[in-house]
Amino acid sequence: GDRGWRAWLRRPRSPRTVVVWLSVYLLVAANWALWLQLIKLGEVPAVYWRSIGAVALLVLAANLALLSVTAWSRGWVKWLWVALLLVAGLVQHYMLAYSVVMDPTMLANTVQTDWQETRDLLGWRLAFMMLVVTLPAALPMARIRLARFTWWGQLWRNALLFLVALVLAGVALLTSSRELAPLMRNNPQLRYMMNPVSSVYSMALVKLRPLFTRPRRLIAITAGSTLGASYAAQIKPPLLLLVVGETARADHFALNGYGRDTTPELARRRVLSWRNVRSCGTNTLASVPCMFSPLGKQAFESRDDDYENLLDVAQAAGLAVLWIENQAGGCKGVCARVPTQLAWDGLTPALKSELCEGDECLDDVLLQNLDQRLAALPAERRARGVLLVMHQMGSHGPAYYKRSPPAAKVFRPECGTNVLADCTQDQLINAYDNSIVYTDRFLGLAIDWLKDRSTDFDTGLLYLSDHGESLGEFGLFLHGLPYSMAPDVQKHVPMVAWFLGGIAERRRLSLECLGRTLDAPLTHDNLYHEVLGLLDVKTPTYKPELDAFASCRDGN
Numbered sequence: 001g002d003r004g005w006r007a008w009l010r011r012p013r014s015p016r017t018v019v020v021w022l023s024v025y026l027l028v029a030a031n032w033a034l035w036l037q038l039i040k041l042g043e044v045p046a047v048y049w050r051s052i053g054a055v056a057l058l059v060l061a062a063n064l065a066l067l068s069v070t071a072w073s074r075g076w077v078k079w080l081w082v083a084l085l086l087v088a089g090l091v092q093h094y095m096l097a098y099s100v101v102m103d104p105t106m107l108a109n110t111v112q113t114d115w116q117e118t119r120d121l122l123g124w125r126l127a128f129m130m131l132v133v134t135l136p137a138a139l140p141m142a143r144i145r146l147a148r149f150t151w152w153g154q155l156w157r158n159a160l161l162f163l164v165a166l167v168l169a170g171v172a173l174l175t176s177s178r179e180l181a182p183l184m185r186n187n188p189q190l191r192y193m194m195n196p197v198s199s200v201y202s203m204a205l206v207k208l209r210p211l212f213t214r215p216r217r218l219i220a221i222t223a224g225s226t227l228g229a230s231y232a233a234q235i236k237p238p239l240l241l242l243v244v245g246e247t248a249r250a251d252h253f254a255l256n257g258y259g260r261d262t263t264p265e266l267a268r269r270r271v272l273s274w275r276n277v278r279s280c281g282t283n284t285l286a287s288v289p290c291m292f293s294p295l296g297k298q299a300f301e302s303r304d305d306d307y308e309n310l311l312d313v314a315q316a317a318g319l320a321v322l323w324i325e326n327q328a329g330g331c332k333g334v335c336a337r338v339p340t341q342l343a344w345d346g347l348t349p350a351l352k353s354e355l356c357e358g359d360e361c362l363d364d365v366l367l368q369n370l371d372q373r374l375a376a377l378p379a380e381r382r383a384r385g386v387l388l389v390m391h392q393m394g395s396h397g398p399a400y401y402k403r404s405p406p407a408a409k410v411f412r413p414e415c416g417t418n419v420l421a422d423c424t425q426d427q428l429i430n431a432y433d434n435s436i437v438y439t440d441r442f443l444g445l446a447i448d449w450l451k452d453r454s455t456d457f458d459t460g461l462l463y464l465s466d467h468g469e470s471l472g473e474f475g476l477f478l479h480g481l482p483y484s485m486a487p488d489v490q491k492h493v494p495m496v497a498w499f500l501g502g503i504a505e506r507r508r509l510s511l512e513c514l515g516r517t518l519d520a521p522l523t524h525d526n527l528y529h530e531v532l533g534l535l536d537v538k539t540p541t542y543k544p545e546l547d548a549f550a551s552c553r554d555g556n
Contacts, residue, residue: 030088033095054176061169089133222316228536239457245465246394265444320381403435460503513552
């Protein structure tokens with residue numbers, strides 16, 4: 001028996017035969033997330049079995065078409081097939097564990113992920129899934145001998161297999177159009193769950209599209225940027241602290257009506273909290289450059305070139321600008337032309353061991369050595385005014401438990417692992433809410449620091465998160481779904497302001513008037529114009545109709 005099995009394996013096989021086997025294997029072993037999603041959508045067997053049958057034919061055809069271009073009689077193709085199996089196992093793990101889909105935006109965000117973020121996503125379940133998907137196919141594949149063909153013989157046979165795959169896809173679409181058309185139209189995420197062809201497609205777009213597009217130019221927008229009339233007779237320069245939040249949900253802020261007291265420090269400091277703000281994207285790479293842009297979401301996403309941003313305008317007007325970074329992933333290009341510092345640089349070893357694990361630090365690190373950082377800015381610019389930007393680690397998942405120190409863990413028991421499936425929903429919410437409590441404490445301390453600087457500066461604070469987060473609603477976790485299909489919790493973000501340190505008087509802002517605007521529908525599109533209005537920077541790209549504070553300024 002064993003000798004017969006080995007002899008069967010060692011018999012030379014056509015690469016196309018192996019490709020067909022591998023396509024069927026991937027269909028069965030690497031698409032569990034897709035099948036489970038179809039079962040959930042179909043609800044009853046009579047519905048979901050039809051859906052699974054129709055989609056399975058499509059997935060088989062797509063994988064067959066993809067693999068047909070690899071069907072060559074060369075030893076290296078085995079390594080290529082094993083790599084594809086590893087990718088399939090990796091993608092399946094994340095789709096099952098976090099309900100993410102590998103669309104081009106998610107792939108681009110993944111490519112920019114640093115080691116610290118990657119480490120939070122690792123675990124034994126990932127290793128297990130990689131082994132389960134990879135080994136059953138990789139082991140016999142290593143023993144199989146590939147039959148030899150001429151290059152021309154292989155080329156036409158591969159082309160024929162590719163044509164068969166296209167015909168198979170056509171048959172699936174024609175015979176199941178009544179089933180597939182509404183299914184795919186109403187659930188566009190399904191097209192990115194076809195494993196591994198969707199991941200290869202998305203990666204190809206991310207990596208190859210730049211090769212076929214011209215390099216982006218940097219379009220200058222700073223011409224005509226000047227300081228307004230408030231600077232002519234100023235007694236104290238402005239100091240505006242802009243905090244870019246991370247993965248914070250507006251509906252988990254007690255300031256916005258959440259049932260748990262997650263924001264006691266902010267409530268004590270008489271802040272304003274806007275309750276109806278939507279983000280530009282559902283991940284940091286999409287949102288952060290967009291929120292600092294003058295273009296607005298629609299024009300930003302369809303632009304052919306890059307543009308200077310809010311920080312460039314403030315700097316061109318003559319203000320001192322400083323970006324302090326607490327994410328190893330960086331500012332996504334926003335701070336490329338202004339002074340930038342990593343929050344953990346210059347810490348004493350004792351303080352770094354207290355606040356950091358490697359280069360991943362609690363947000364309190366952003367408040368260290370601030371006076372020295374400001375003093376290092378050019379004196380003539382500092383005398384005019386300062387725009388200080390802090391980029392938080394915030395509530396970055398899935399390791400929410402790492403985002404708060406023991407003193408901020410008021411909700412217990414919390415999920416103490418990055419394997420969210422190991423935790424109950426209550427434990428997951430507790431860990432996330434503790435990260436919001438810590439952000440609240442951090443912002444409270446930041447306001448206190450600004451209060452202490454109010455003898456030298458007209459101070460103010462504006463906080464806005466980059467995107468939200470799914471915490472199990474609709475079976476989804478984390479963030480990054482394509483904007484059109486992402487649930488509102490990934491887009492509904494908190495925006496908080498503290499203007500009691502002199503900025504309100506300087507800009508003649510009526511806090512009573514602002515208090516009547518807290519339910520106004522706002523987006524990231526407003527940030528550029530709000531900050532320029534607060535700092536009284538005059539520039540042609542400023543639009544008063546997008547400045548949410550303009551109607552409450554100058555005695556209005």
